[in-house]
Amino acid sequence: MTATDAPTLTDDALVAVARALSHPARLEILRTLAGRGTCLCGQLVDVLPLAQSTVSQHLRVLREAGLVCRETDGPRTCYCLDAAAIARARAAFDALFDGLDAADSCCGSV
Amino acid sequence: MTATDAPTLTDDALVAVARALSHPARLEILRTLAGRGTCLCGQLVDVLPLAQSTVSQHLRVLREAGLVCRETDGPRTCYCLDAAAIARARAAFDALFDGLDAADSCCGSV
DNA sequence: CCGCCTTATCGTTCATCTACGATGGGCGAT
DNA sequence: ATCGCCCATCGTAGATGAACGATAAGGCGG
Numbered sequence: 001m002t003a004t005d006a007p008t009l010t011d012d013a014l015v016a017v018a019r020a021l022s023h024p025a026r027l028e029i030l031r032t033l034a035g036r037g038t039c040l041c042g043q044l045v046d047v048l049p050l051a052q053s054t055v056s057q058h059l060r061v062l063r064e065a066g067l068v069c070r071e072t073d074g075p076r077t078c079y080c081l082d083a084a085a086i087a088r089a090r091a092a093f094d095a096l097f098d099g100l101d102a103a104d105s106c107c108g109s110v
Numbered sequence: 111m112t113a114t115d116a117p118t119l120t121d122d123a124l125v126a127v128a129r130a131l132s133h134p135a136r137l138e139i140l141r142t143l144a145g146r147g148t149c150l151c152g153q154l155v156d157v158l159p160l161a162q163s164t165v166s167q168h169l170r171v172l173r174e175a176g177l178v179c180r181e182t183d184g185p186r187t188c189y190c191l192d193a194a195a196i197a198r199a200r201a202a203f204d205a206l207f208d209g210l211d212a213a214d215s216c217c218g219s220v
Numbered sequence: 221c222c223g224c225c226t227t228a229t230c231g232t233t234c235a236t237c238t239a240c241g242a243t244g245g246g247c248g249a250t
Numbered sequence: 251a252t253c254g255c256c257c258a259t260c261g262t263a264g265a266t267g268a269a270c271g272a273t274a275a276g277g278c279g280g
Contacts (some may be wrong), residue, residue, distance in 0.1 A: 019132035
């Protein structure tokens with residue numbers, strides 16, 4: 001986390017991350033990874049009520065969004081969160097919400 | 111406003127918000143609303159390279175996610191951000207990322 | 221009253237997502 | 251060498267999303 005890492009993601013990247021977060025199974029995968037620090041694909045399949053191929057596909061989405069990374073460990077694959085990417089994502093959402101907060105809404109919405 | 115409003119959104123709501131944020135046009139709409147405070151549908155159509163019906167549909171998605179609200183003003187419709195909902199959404203994302211930060215990843219990811 | 225302007229909705233088309241089973245490839249064990 | 255395990259990918263089917271044009275509803279001005 002040096003000063004060089006971009007404080008905010010590009011818009012496309014933000015959209016990709018938001019999309020990756022927009023499925024309950026993927027949230028569950030992220031939380032499980034956070035809880036265990038690292039997971040084999042099979043463990044995630046065990047936790048989720050989904051077929052192995054479906055879990056693998058969700059993992060691919062998360063990987064392509066940059067939120068998780070995998071590490072081949074012999075015949076198995078170890079997945080884990082990408083802490084730096086997650087920090088960047090959080091910063092990007094924060095920046096987005098900061099920008100949105102700047103306005104005062106017309107509708108009370110208490 | 112009572113003690114009943116959850117500080118964090120339910121998981122379904124979080125997914126819905128993430129989904130609403132996962133399209134560039136909808137981000138643009140939110141930012142435009144933030145910049146102007148309030149917008150007629152036509153103004154948004156003017157800003158975006160999309161047909162009126164498409165913009166209206168994006169507005170519907172944002173409305174159903176609870177991020178914006180509309181106010182009928184005679185023959186036109188005024189849209190604006192729902193500041194409270196946005197604050198809730200930000201809190202929910204923050205909580206999510208807090209949970210994810212708890213772990214240390216296996217992959218360096220520098 | 222009639223037409224105009226503004227917006228929402230309908231219906232359609234094409235693309236993408238989600239889920240599954242089945243197949244294939246890599247590695248360890250027998 | 252062969253078998254078995256673990257995982258990724260392929261192919262498919264059904265559902266949803268994104269975009270458009272066309273249409274309808276609602277109120278203002280002439």
